[in-house]
Amino acid sequence: ETGVTQTPRHLVMGMTNKKSLKCEQHLGHNAMYWYKQSAKKPLELMFVYNFKEQTENNSVPSRFSPECPNSSHLFLHLHTLQPEDSALYLCASSQDGTTPEKLFFGSGTQLSVL
Amino acid sequence: GQNIDQPTEMTATEGAIVQINCTYQTSGFNGLFWYQQHAGEAPTFLSYNVLDGLEEKGRFSSFLSRSKGYSYLLLKELQMKDSASYLCAAMDSNYQLIWGAGTKLIIKP
Numbered sequence: 001e002t003g004v005t006q007t008p009r010h011l012v013m014g015m016t017n018k019k020s021l022k023c024e025q026h027l028g029h030n031a032m033y034w035y036k037q038s039a040k041k042p043l044e045l046m047f048v049y050n051f052k053e054q055t056e057n058n059s060v061p062s063r064f065s066p067e068c069p070n071s072s073h074l075f076l077h078l079h080t081l082q083p084e085d086s087a088l089y090l091c092a093s094s095q096d097g098t099t100p101e102k103l104f105f106g107s108g109t110q111l112s113v114l
Numbered sequence: 115g116q117n118i119d120q121p122t123e124m125t126a127t128e129g130a131i132v133q134i135n136c137t138y139q140t141s142g143f144n145g146l147f148w149y150q151q152h153a154g155e156a157p158t159f160l161s162y163n164v165l166d167g168l169e170e171k172g173r174f175s176s177f178l179s180r181s182k183g184y185s186y187l188l189l190k191e192l193q194m195k196d197s198a199s200y201l202c203a204a205m206d207s208n209y210q211l212i213w214g215a216g217t218k219l220i221i222k223p
Contacts, residue, residue: 042213
């Protein structure tokens with residue numbers, strides 16, 4: 001248990017569906033992240049939120065829409081995804097997001113787009 | 115460009131020692147991280163090195179050479195539960211993490 005909880009653990013969706021991934025952290029951290037993990041590829045940083053403000057968007061397609069209502073919760077809204085978006089989506093948090101500090105990851109949502 | 119290289123897969127025997135290498139090229143450097151990720155689980159932090167040398171933490175040790183852009187993770191007295199992927203990540207001058215693709219370690223009895 002890392003203190004970061006992601007739901008759902010598995011998700012299968014069609015290309016026309018709309019779904020949302022949820023992340024919650026109970027560590028009192030101020031920074032939260034979305035990463036994409038594809039098989040045999042490096043982790044890809046998608047979005048960073050610091051004190052609820054988005055500080056990074058790594059050229060992510062608009063079919064991925066993040067939302068951070070407070071420092072403890074992070075959502076990733078998905079719509080009209082493509083099969084190549086199938087991957088493990090990891091949420092992470094850290095204390096401040098500004099200095100070298102370790103990340104605490106959730107177990108991820110395994111997404112399959114049909 | 116910025117890059118991390120680590121072997122894709124390694125196999126070792128229970129009770130033995132294994133060294134997982136990582137080489138990096140980054141714009142500036144603010145330290146190197148190692149994470150462990152069991153299949154279907156969250157990556158968990160193992161170590162952080164920013165100065166040259168070896169840091170030991172129980173059965174796991176991590177080494178850094180900044181001049182060579184090189185790090186390794188050393189696992190001693192291997193146990194079956196050490197079967198996992200090991201992720202190397204270097205932090206650049208903008209505090210961005212550059213990740214390797216991970217090394218899948220298979221432990222055989």
